[in-house]
Amino acid sequence: MGIRVAVAGASGYAGGELLRLLAGHPDFDLVAATAHSHAGQPVSAVHPQLTGLGLTFTATGPAALADADLVFLALPHGRSAALAAELPDSVKVVDLGADHRLADPDAWARYYDGPHAGTWTYGLPELPGQRAAVAAADRVAAAGCYAATVTLALAPLIAAGVAAADDVVVVAASGTSGAGRTAKAHLLGSEVMGDLSPYKVGAHQHVPEIKQATGATGLSFTPVLAPMPRGILATVTARPTGPVDPREVLAAAYADAPFVRLLPAGQWPHTAATLGSNACHLQATVDLDTGRLIVVSALDNLGKGAAGQAVQCANLMTGLPETTGLSPYGVAP
Numbered sequence: 001m002g003i004r005v006a007v008a009g010a011s012g013y014a015g016g017e018l019l020r021l022l023a024g025h026p027d028f029d030l031v032a033a034t035a036h037s038h039a040g041q042p043v044s045a046v047h048p049q050l051t052g053l054g055l056t057f058t059a060t061g062p063a064a065l066a067d068a069d070l071v072f073l074a075l076p077h078g079r080s081a082a083l084a085a086e087l088p089d090s091v092k093v094v095d096l097g098a099d100h101r102l103a104d105p106d107a108w109a110r111y112y113d114g115p116h117a118g119t120w121t122y123g124l125p126e127l128p129g130q131r132a133a134v135a136a137a138d139r140v141a142a143a144g145c146y147a148a149t150v151t152l153a154l155a156p157l158i159a160a161g162v163a164a165a166d167d168v169v170v171v172a173a174s175g176t177s178g179a180g181r182t183a184k185a186h187l188l189g190s191e192v193m194g195d196l197s198p199y200k201v202g203a204h205q206h207v208p209e210i211k212q213a214t215g216a217t218g219l220s221f222t223p224v225l226a227p228m229p230r231g232i233l234a235t236v237t238a239r240p241t242g243p244v245d246p247r248e249v250l251a252a253a254y255a256d257a258p259f260v261r262l263l264p265a266g267q268w269p270h271t272a273a274t275l276g277s278n279a280c281h282l283q284a285t286v287d288l289d290t291g292r293l294i295v296v297s298a299l300d301n302l303g304k305g306a307a308g309q310a311v312q313c314a315n316l317m318t319g320l321p322e323t324t325g326l327s328p329y330g331v332a333p
């Protein structure tokens with residue numbers, strides 16, 4: 001018998017990717033998959049890519065999760081905190097949502113609705129000291145998708161003192177699955193196909209999360225909706241504090257990180273190369289014209305940006321090697 005795990009919100013995009021990863025995980029036994037409006041339906045009716053899994057969605061609530069040693073929450077903001085509060089302390093929890101990521105209640109109030117639910121251990125194991133912190137935690141708030149993409153690119157440069165913390169500019173494009181599975185007019189194929197559109201300009205909710213995780217004090221972030229189902233590509237630029245090769249800093253920071261890959265010089269990250277994987281690809285250079293540091297970062301928002309990240313954290317929390325059941329290799333073309 002392995003470690004018993006359950007997914008709440010398994011009918012969503014992040015939940016579906018969790019089910020796929022857990023079905024191939026050698027040490028986790030999936031004992032429950034819950035849903036809201038889809039409760040009672042077979043998993044394969046919502047996720048045809050999981051045909052043969054043989055599970056039916058039960059209604060989300062503490063009773064449906066009672067047999068699990070560890071619960072993944074892939075629920076809308078606000079719902080995670082409410083459900084987590086009803087789970088016994090003996091159950092380990094990984095929340096894929098934002099409810100418990102921010103330490104500063106004022107930052108929470110500025111970007112989210114509802115009361116601040118308190119802070120859990122931040123689930124991005126590649127940050128200094130965070131692998132051990134996650135391994136010791138019973139409650140982990142996995143990093144957000146854009147936040148993971150940007151933080152992996154930026155944190156080592158600020159930590160090493162080679163990038164000015166007060167002058168960071170990020171433009172990042174995301175596939176539409178980042179917005180979840182709920183039907184919305186601006187996510188219709190006829191709206192998205194053939195289009196690139198900025199949104200939440202100057203006001204995205206991942207700004208405080210990225211600042212908290214990287215130590216950045218001034219961050220301008222522009223997200224862009226891209227006509228593809230999944231993937232995030234972030235271009236991060238920062239003012240250097242002196243002459244530096246950013247590649248050397250990133251190579252040192254991630255020498256022992258199994259999922260963060262600094263690409264060979266001259267090769268640039270692109271989303272398709274990370275799809276289906278738990279990898280984050282990085283490349284860096286110094287801008288010939290302005291001298292700014294440029295780091296480009298790509299990952300799968302449903303992989304290292306959500307479900308893969310959550311499984312990596314769960315592995316650590318249960319004493320398993322962090323790579324168990326996860327692949328750094330993508331699906332291409």
Ligand SMILES: NC(=O)C1=CN([C@@H]2O[C@H](COP(=O)(O)OP(=O)(O)OC[C@H]3O[C@@H](n4cnc5c(N)ncnc54)[C@H](OP(=O)(O)O)[C@@H]3O)[C@@H](O)[C@H]2O)C=CC1
Binds near residue numbers: 181
């Ligand atoms: N998509 C992504 O790339 C990423 C998502 N996340 C986070 O993961 C979480 C899930 O996101 P995502 O999968 O995209 O969202 P989806 O909209 O695709 O799925 C939401 C899930 O929550 C359920 N649900 C909806 N309303 C309620 C409710 N009132 N009470 C209980 N359950 C409800 C849905 O059930 P049903 O369908 O049956 O109604 C579904 O299972 C969010 O917190 C999101 O921020 C984090 C990183 C990346």
Ligand SMILES: CC(=O)N[C@@H](CCC(=O)OP(=O)(O)O)C(=O)O
Binds near residue numbers: 097174175178
């Ligand atoms: C394309 C798109 O709309 N993306 C969403 C990503 C939100 C998300 O997934 O939230 P967390 O990662 O914080 O859980 C957005 O920009 O709000």
